[in-house]
Each structure stands twice: as C-alpha cells, then as structure tokens.
Amino acid sequence: MKSAKWFSLLLAAGLSGCVGYHAGPTNGLPAGSRSVRVDYFENKTLEPRLVVAINRALKKQLQRDGTCTLESHDHADLIVAGEITEFLRNGISYQPGDVLTVKDYSLQITAHLKVTDRATGKTILEQEVTGNTVVRVGNDFTAAQRQAVPLIADHLARLATDLIVDGPWPEPPAADP
Numbered sequence: 140m141k142s143a144k145w146f147s148l149l150l151a152a153g154l155s156g157c158v159g160y161h162a163g164p165t166n167g168l169p170a171g172s173r174s175v176r177v178d179y180f181e182n183k184t185l186e187p188r189l190v191v192a193i194n195r196a197l198k199k200q201l202q203r204d205g206t207c208t209l210e211s212h213d214h215a216d217l218i219v220a221g222e223i224t225e226f227l228r229n230g231i232s233y234q235p236g237d238v239l240t241v242k243d244y245s246l247q248i249t250a251h252l253k254v255t256d257r258a259t260g261k262t263i264l265e266q267e268v269t270g271n272t273v274v275r276v277g278n279d280f281t282a283a284q285r286q287a288v289p290l291i292a293d294h295l296a297r298l299a300t301d302l303i304v305d306g307p308w309p310e311p312p313a314a315d316p
Contacts, residue, residue, distance in 0.1 A: 173207040175303065176215035176257075180250060181222040189223050189248060192288050196296035206304040217263065218255045219303060224267070225249040228284075231273065246284065247271040248291045252299050254306070264306045270295025 177197050182190050197219065202209050207217070226248055230241035247269055254264040270291045274283045 173217060174210045174215045175201055175207045175217045175219055176210045176212070177201065178218060178220040180220065183222050183224050184226040186226040188285075188288065189226060189292070192292035193223065193248070193250065193295060196289065196292035197299060200293070200296040200300040201303070204300050204304055213257075215257055217303070218257050219252070219299075220255070221250050221252045223248060223250045241276055244274045244276060244280075244284075245271060246274055246287050246291055248288075248295055250295060250299075252302065254303055264302060266302060268295055268299045268302065270298065 177194060179194050180190055198209055201207065227246070229245045229247070230243070231245045232241070232243040234240040234242050248271070249267055249269045252264065252266050252268050253262060255262050271294060272287050272290045274280075274287045277283060
C-alpha cells in the first residue's frame with residue numbers, strides 16, 4: 140500500500156517536471172514545412188576562411204534544429220545570405236606583471252544576416268549577429284585562432300538559427316477548400 144502511494148507520488152512528480160517542455164519547432168509551424176537555402180556570405184574583413192566556417196556551421200545548425208529543411212538549389216522558400224562585417228581580437232587578460240603581453244583574447248565575428256522570401260523577394264529578417272569565444276594564447280597564436288574560428292562560427296550559427304526559425308515568418312499559404 141505504502142509503495143503504491145510512493146510510486147504514484149514519484150510518477151506525478153516526474154511527469155510534472157516536463158510540463159513546460161515543448162518538442163519540435165517553437166514557431167508553431169510543422170517541422171520541415173519551410174525550406175531554407177544558405178548562400179555564401181561576403182567577407183568584408185581581411186581574415187581568410189571565415190566564409191566557409193560560417194556557411195558550414197549555419198547549415199549544420201539548421202539541419203540540427205529540424206524546423207526547416209535545407210535546400211541547395213532554387214526551390215527553397217527562404218534564402219539566407221549576408222556579409223561578414225567584423226573580425227575582432229581584444230586582449231582580456233595579461234601576463235602578471237606585464238601589461239603588454241596578452242594571456243587571453245576574446246575573438247568575435249559579426250555578420251549582417253539577411254533572410255529573403257524567395258517567392259515574393261521580400262526581406263523577412265535583417266539583423267546583425269555576433270559570435271564570440273575566448274582563446275588562451277600559447278606558443279602559437281595563429282594556430283589557436285585558426286582552431287577558434289569554427290567555435291565562433293558555431294556560436295554565430297546558433298544565434299542566427301534561432302532568429303531564422305523563430306523570427307517573423309510569413310504566413311503559410313492557405314489550403315484550398
């Protein structure tokens with residue numbers, strides 16, 4: 140008798156913990172109801188290899204999210220494009236007793252994101268998105284920076300994906316009666 144009460148109490152407590160959880164897309168549309176094409180961004184910085192890292196990260200993040208399907212041709216509902224506007228390195232900590240030797244850098248990529256409805260040509264979303272990470276300077280700062288670029292691109296892609304899938308989507312076409 141006591142074990143049945145405890146079991147039902149534990150079951151109720153366990154199930155009530157998931158009350159606010161929502162599986163699937165968060166924008167109210169069915170998963171895969173929209174398709175997205177990611178174009179290569181234009182690089183306005185002097186730092187090479189940023190375009191490929193951001194393009195790869197954005198496609199991977201959109202696939203992982205699952206709200207929309209990823210298209211590679213002209214059949215996509217939405218077209219994601221943009222330009223990389225900034226690549227910044229800022230010293231955030233220095234060697235003890237030496238204010239000139241940087242120990243940790245904050246690296247940041249800013250991109251101007253533009254999402255267009257392919258059918259109407261209307262811009263749905265246009266916004267700046269910034270990804271960042273911290274890099275510890277070792278013997279080879281160039282190698283550390285090269286390894287950090289995919290991390291920054293992933294952060295930027297997560298933020299951009301949230302904006303794309305939860306942003307101001309156009310109303311889906313009405314079904315014919």
